[in-house]
Amino acid sequence: MLARSAMRPMRAFASARNGAVQISKRAASSSSGSTAESPLRLNIAAAAATTVAAGSIAWYYHLYGPNAHAMTPAEEGLHPTKYPWVHNQWFKSFDHQALRRGFQVYREVCASCHSLSRVPYRTLVGSILTVDEAKALAEENEYDTEPNDQGEIEKRPGKLSDYLPSPYPNDEAARFANNGALPPDLSLMVKARHGGCDYIFNLLTGYPDEPPAGAQVGAGLNFNPYFPGTGIAMARVLFDGVVEYEDETPATTSQMAKDVTEFLNWAAEPEMDDRKRMGMKVLVITSVLFAMSVWVKRYKWAWLKSRKIVYDPPKTGNGKTRL
């Protein structure tokens, strides 16, 4: 039994070989093309087709496959490292103590060059400062009044409805004061830059002690790996202990950078806390309504879905069913 089963494949193979020989003989003797192709030709055809396919793929990859890197990594800038920001989580709000610290950092460090022109004092109330603090802060600055009876515009102390003052009257003055470089407005900076909070934090803390060997740094520029082109006009501004926090948090560079970044995120999207709470409400209410609607549908359709259609054949006299 075993021997016979072992012989069978050999016999099949031998017959196939015989058949191949016969077919090839017949193909050679007669010119009819409609007969079955020989395995040799089939193999050659398959190999050729595979070669053509693989070759065309390789040729296509050669033409279009590899990316053409037109920019060097230095021109692209180092991609910001991701940090586990707590306020970016789904159900977390801003840390308002951190916002308060960050606002202090902005006021004492950043505000000498960067404006925050889209933030009025009133938005600070309740989220960062108390009403009295915000009013006192607003009154430190002077704003234009409406024209008086003689058409002259006088100055008045600021009110809560005024916007935070800009360090320079216009962009040209800002450029002139900063060696031709314009310090951008920071109101929407977290939204405006690729990488958001991570980019700003990395940029503020990423100044190396000295640029790496061989790096070209232009005149009046500083080396920062995270800035595209690596030459940034802003020098490092955050040093340990530049700011003295009122809650006695140790004012290290990274702590200040983290706080001011969170504050700038608040400035860019002050609605975030409310937005997340509203989103939660929407999700809860719609899911409850959806569950209720499913239940009502099943309740209303119950009579239809639970009906049973029965064919009850009439009985004939002799006991057989009539078809």
Next chain:
Amino acid sequence: MGFWDTVTDLLEAATPWAVAEAEAPVAQESTEEVTAETTKEETETTEAAAEEPAAEEEAEEEEEDEEEEEDEEEELVDPKETLEEECRNSKQCAPAKHHFDECVERVTGAADGAAKEDCVEEFFHLAHCATACAAPKLWSVLK
């Protein structure tokens, strides 16, 4: 980041033995710093022991750096700097650091103006490795 953190947060808040603290106690921070430093020293010593004899020079440099850091302990020390320095010397970033050091040697060793390259790319790789390694540790230290 997000969903499961929230679920675990909710669970922790709902458990009867949960303790709500408005802010972390002040005394805890100093102990945390101390523990972080001790663990760092331990890791460094173990690394120094585990590394090949070729890396002995680096280990010596690390010790010098440590002494300097200890001198500055009375002032503020940025945890980012120390953590990233630690990461830069760790095994994880050893390839990047090796390439960077080699590049610096090559460029500074060349005659003036003869070096036709810079070490920006190597610096990027090292910085990326170090910051990525230090990021979660840094966030656990910062407030």
